[in-house]
Amino acid sequence: MIMAVETLPSTPPQSDGQSSSKKPIYEGSTQFRNWRFSAAQLHATRTSLNAGAVAAIRHTFEANSPGSSSDIQFLTAEEEILLVKLYVTKITQLCGHFRFPEEVEATAVSYLKRFYLKNTVMDWHPKNVMLTALFLATKTTNHPISLEAYTSNIPRTAPSDVLDLEFLVAQSLAFEFAIWHVHRALWGLWLDLQDLPDPPSTEKLQQCYDTALQHVRTSRMTDADLIYTPSQIALACMSLADADLAARWARSKDAEAALDIIESIKDLIKGDGTVPSVEVVREIDRRLRLCKNPEKVVGSKAYLAKKEQDEKDAEMKRAKKADLTRKAMEESDPFGTELSTEAQNIAELDEDD
Amino acid sequence: MDAVEKANADRQRRWTKDRKVGEGTYAVVYQGREAATGRKVAIKKIKVGQFKDGLDMSAIREVKYLRELHHQNVIENLNLVLEFLDTDLEMIIKDRTLVFLPADIKAWIAMTFRGLEFCHRNFILHRDLKPNNLLIASDGQLKLADFGLARDMADPGYKMTCQVITRWYRPPELLFGARYYSTGVDIWSVGCIFAELMLRTPYLPGESDMDQLKTTFRALGTPTEEDWPGHTKLPDYVPVGQFPKTPLRELFTAASGDALNLLQRCLTYEPRKRISAREALTHPYFTALPYPSHLSKLPKTASQIAAATRVQEEVEGNVDQSAPGPAVRAAPPNRLKRKMSGDEIGRSVARKLDFSQPATQG
Missing domain, CATH: 1.10.472.10 (Cyclin-like)
Known part of the structure; x- marks a missing residue:
């Protein structure tokens, strides 16, 4: 099965809290x-x-050491x-x-x-x-x-x-x-492009895909994937490689609105994609x-101090827990808790399995 | 305290641990509650620092997929806190006091397919379907659980391991070492579960991987080249003898024609011809009479009834938190549950009435 590229542009999430099977998987x-x-x-x-x-x-x-942070x-x-x-x-x-x-x-x-x-x-x-x-x-x-x-x-x-x-x-x-990766979305786009009526030559398509993939790799340097959907970024990369082909794809999917969105992604990749x-x-x-x-910083004075504090806290927590357990043991009816102890014992037996 | 530690501490405060209910390879399971609502949950505490390669792969798989999958027939995950479910299909099958109507089986299988279809729609293979991974909530809802062997479907040409799925539910292509497979492996498992629901005993209980093939072929007939083109070319193919095909009808005497047709389409040798979860949902079996049982009418084990009663008591303000928990569901391998559910056999309803009973055992 070929993974379809999500429909563009994506609509904002519906926060109805329900899991609806109708919304896109993404x-x-x-x-x-x-x-x-x-x-x-x-x-x-x-x-x-x-x-x-x-x-x-x-x-x-x-x-x-007071004053040490000033410079x-x-x-x-x-x-x-x-x-x-x-x-x-x-x-x-x-x-x-x-x-x-x-x-x-x-x-x-x-x-x-x-x-x-x-x-x-x-x-x-x-x-x-x-x-x-x-x-x-x-x-x-x-x-x-x-x-x-x-x-x-x-x-x-x-x-x-x-x-x-x-x-x-x-x-x-x-x-x-x-x-969800951009290079996967690009792969989907590439498969779609081969299905266009009157598709470009195989060499041209391959060349376009290779160039677009380079742009995808560049896009990883940017915030693009934290802002846009993978398919939006993929289309932008395709458009950087061959704007005409990207536009044809968008028309074939009735997703021309996406062409506006991808302009800002293209700018982002071109502007922020540098090492x-x-x-x-x-x-x-x-x-x-x-x-x-x-x-x-392992070994530093502050590190050791923090560690000591953490251990102290943990020790206090353990002491508190032990205290509670002891109290519970002292207060409970020896005949009353049999069932839960039993369940506990069985649960613990499983450890060796 | 930095941001992550703080967020983590806040998250921890949302839950309370009541008691330990089990332990698996990579996690300890506790029964607990959501502090705000009192809702019962299972808390999986992942073991860290004891594996030489860091976080365990099964833990990673389970967490990864459960974070993504939200569906009524898939167990709900609240950040390593799972919804607590009272029982599973294996316990129900083994509880001899329960009588299954054809409509009950239909409801369980429908929910199984619904959950599975959702996984497959998300390009996720479960790879360990079996009755004790199909958990049952107190309202009767069936949920797929245990995603420790799950994975994304591989791209064509990428190998996957064939060492997946518990043997009795493992399809022949995996037994023959196929490294390229797809959703069909899960469908075979559902077929085995379907048969088990009707028979009330495992349908293909092989004693070894080799015996599993023999058991499968004995039940369904040895596949021919025509049934399953190319299967003799699979990596681990070995001839295991010629067995005749016996119609399913001879074993499943009480099943409807639709039921047998669906079963047969799940247990088709050629994986590509096996029914898909999506197709299965529209199979005539599900729309024919009798309709699937309503959730509230499904057979319930004593532990479920006990749990439901407890919920009722809590509503009435009579909270007894030290009461014996419901049957335990721990991370696999879970022989504990096997033991417990084994004990239930033959003990019949007395268990429900005789509260002194647990004290008399070991």
Whole structure:
């Protein structure tokens, strides 16, 4: 079966809370429901994350030694984006090295971008997050490799660099692992194009598809997939490759309205699809070393303090629980709780199975 | 506390854990409640830090697909908190006190196909359909559960593993090692479940993978090249003997013609000729008399009745949270449930009346 390209343009979600089988499949996806934003929302999210992190880290610095935060140049939200962008390109390099399929690469890039809508690079450096996102993507897309094989093929990387962050990354993604990809939508478009009355020559189509696919890869550097549907972006990429062909497709689907939407996507890809210059990013990374959250730097004073506090909290929680259990045991009728104990015992037996 | 930790802590506060009900390879299952509504839920606590390759693949698969699938016949997932269901189809089949009407079977199979059609429409293969993965809610609604082996349909030309689906429900193409397959594998499983509902015993209970082929062919006849073109070219093909085709009618004496036709179309050897979930929904079986039973009229196990009573008591303000829970549903492999449901056989209704009984066992 050939996956059809969703009808364009997409209508806004109907928040009736009901699962209706009538709406397009895409609109039931977590991507549509939870991971689509306006450009303004993205900007606001990143700015407030950045401000929150700066305030928290400044506080930690001051607590350690007052006055120490005054001459620190914290990263701006824009600088954070540049750093993340650089690590998007690293995913591509690694995928080439491992010969992972495109799906793995595209998934990992989405994970990395989504992660930094919930976290800042000052808390978690993108290098290890990138490695973790890619490893997680191999599993979620059914291309698992062993952690051993993964880390031993990446210089200066230990299994713990990946494992330590895996749950955090999964959690930041809200365990929403399924990604609807632009390159899949483009594939659907390409199949449709071959069905047009009087289709262009096979060579021309192939050339157009190859060029469009390059634009799809460029689009991964941008926020496009956080704003638009995969099919909208795919059509924009097709239009960048051959505007006339994209328009013919839209007419054949009665979706000419989409042609207006894709203009802004085309601008986004052309404007934001560039790899940041190494010098600029190196400078950002240098400053990041000075302003990253000391609580997340293993071995630092603040890290140890935080850990100690966490352990204290956990200990208190355990003590409280033990207390409750003891109280419950003392107060309950020895004959009254037999049934639930029984169920508990059976449930525990299963552990050995 | 950073944003993610905070959001996580907020989320945790929405639920309370009551008690542990089971444990599987990758998760511990608790029965709990949604704090705001008191709604009963199953909380799956994923084990972290004990697998050398990080988060377990089954956990990832299950979470990935359940986050995407929202349908009345697919188990509902609220962020690793699942709706709590009282029983499953296996327990119902094994409960000898229950009598199934043809209309009941029709209702269960209709709900199974409805849930499956939704999965297939989302390009997701379940790959582990069997009665104990079809959970039954207290209102009688059947829900597909356990997506630990599920995956997206592969593109043509991409291999998938053939080591999926519990043996008795595994189609012959997988037993022959086919690495390219599609929705047909799930349909075969539904066929086996359909037959099991009518027979009240597993239809094709093979003792090994080899015996599974033999059992299948003994029941349905050895496929010929005409029945199933190319099957002798499958990677693990082995001839397992010639068995004649016996009409389904001889075993399923009480089934209607429509029922047998649908069954036969699910258990067709050639996977491409097997009925699709979508087609199955419009099969005459479902529109012929008797109509599928209303949910409220479906046979219920004692545990379901007990659960329903408890809900009633809670409504009346008489909450007894320490009461024995309903039969347990834990992550696979779930021999616990096998044991428990096994015990139910022959114990008949007495279990419902004799409350001292649990205290007398082990």
